[in-house]
Amino acid sequence: MDYSWQSLWNKGVGILTSVSTMLLQKHHDANTDRKQLTLRAVSVLVGSYILWKIVLPRRSRRRSDIKMVSGGLPYLGHLLELTRDPIAFINRCKEENGPAFRIYLNGQDVTVLTGPLIRDMLRKPRWFSFEMGIQSIVPINRALKVSYDHKFKGEVLSSRDKDPIIYPIKHNFKPDQLGVFSERIQIAVNKMLNERLNLHPGEKRALPVWDILAVTVSQISCLCFCGSRVGYNQELVEAMANFTRNVIRTGLALSVLPGWVANFVIKRYLSVESQLDLTMDLLVPEMEKMRSREINQDDETTYLAMVLNLPKANGHLRTPKEAAFHFKNVVLASIHTTTHFTSFALHELACRPALVADLRTRIEKLDEITPETVGDIRLLDSLLREVLRYDVHVLGMNHMVKEDVALSTGQVIPQGELVLGAMLDTHTDPEMMTETVRLGSSTSLNQFDAYRFMHVDNADGDGMRSSTIGSEFLTFGLFAHACPGRYFAVNEIKYLLAELIMRYEITTHSGLRAKDFLMRGMTRFPPSEPLVFEGRKSTTNRMY
């Protein structure tokens, strides 16, 4: 899942821009006074409605034991203080109100939990729903419904059903099962880099890294989840690279526009119908052939085969159409998140030439570069764990309280409250990160140290790998809701980084770490500043 859907401000501006562009175009096209007048009236109404939705303060009327933090401005609330220095602000809140407090952001009250209380929340899925938290910020399910219900509704799962998204990933993507994807990951990465970033030695190109990474991660996902018969389809790869962003845009429109306008705007301009059509057109025939045994499912391990063969609670198998429709959820869970952290990793590397040189020396010692061999490079794993620790959202893990819930502090949070976890604070607080501090890095937790997890001694080394979840490492979630795809994620990210390190010199224009984009003081995005790629002499360019 992605946690980047939180800015009311950006929400408003983005949607206002799309809608006003559309209405202006219509104004321009309207050829009678009457049409012009009607359109002006519609523009005023829609504009007023959006402003009302964005600006009208929505103070919670629910009674909560958790105290509101002092200070803040009208409407903006604590936003400026949070944005200015998130760590100092969270510390002030903790000093004033203890480990749980409420803040006011852009017209909305939210409860923030810190330290062990985040663990409390994640341990209690009966009371805290991640799904409802996300949907309350961006109604993704509604966005999918408005886009596609008229064509296909998808199945309604019963509480006794094994989850067709989580179950197959959880049971088939464990560390010792990932070998079946190794060749496809290599092919995908090399294909995309050869085709899209083929630089001669010394040739330079500056580019924002998101697009090339998203399409490469998407190529990996399409090949591994759907198989080689459809996974090379470039229309599918491009569509899935951008799918999460498009669904978020649609969801944001739904959350700020009045129902009828949203439906109209989405159907005409923001629908993800064509992307869903594409997946169904490609995947359903493939799965029909799997079902009729025209294709031997044993030839290649795919998510498609896993979901097709997973029986429902009533013992029946899903139809190919039902099964194919779940693929979009795996895409939503995997491609954006993986791209997000790979981008951060590249930005951390781009301003640290000595670290890159050290990694390159270790990679050059390998007989061949594969996900398995680079997976064993301790420094690469330490770097990735540090990226996932340090480049984390300031506030994230949005959960909605399903029914009144008591924290271990005795405070009760009322039903319907949106709760956020202070992720960055936890990952940088020496009192929370005792095991990590014990590793002995001389670099404080507030700074980035790619070598931090190199100091783990072998006996409990596995306890601090980039895929090992725990109270000191929350990025992949915890307990029942821990990310089932995390082993696959770190596997593909490390291989992709190794290839990039060997093929290119990657630097920033200034030599310094580019600045992240912090949305609403809470959500961190990798910098949009382009990185400079320069082709290297001894590359591992292999043609496929």
Ligand code: HEM
């Ligand atoms: C760096 C990359 C990734 C990060 C940081 C990440 C993080 C997370 C987190 C925090 C959750 C838990 C959400 C909750 O509380 O329920 C989650 C769920 C999930 N992740 Fe990941 N994930 C990543 C990559 C992947 C990949 C590559 C896959 C697939 C192979 C994947 C599959 C899933 C699935 C299926 C779920 C459950 C989603 C649902 O409830 O519908 N993730 N992920």
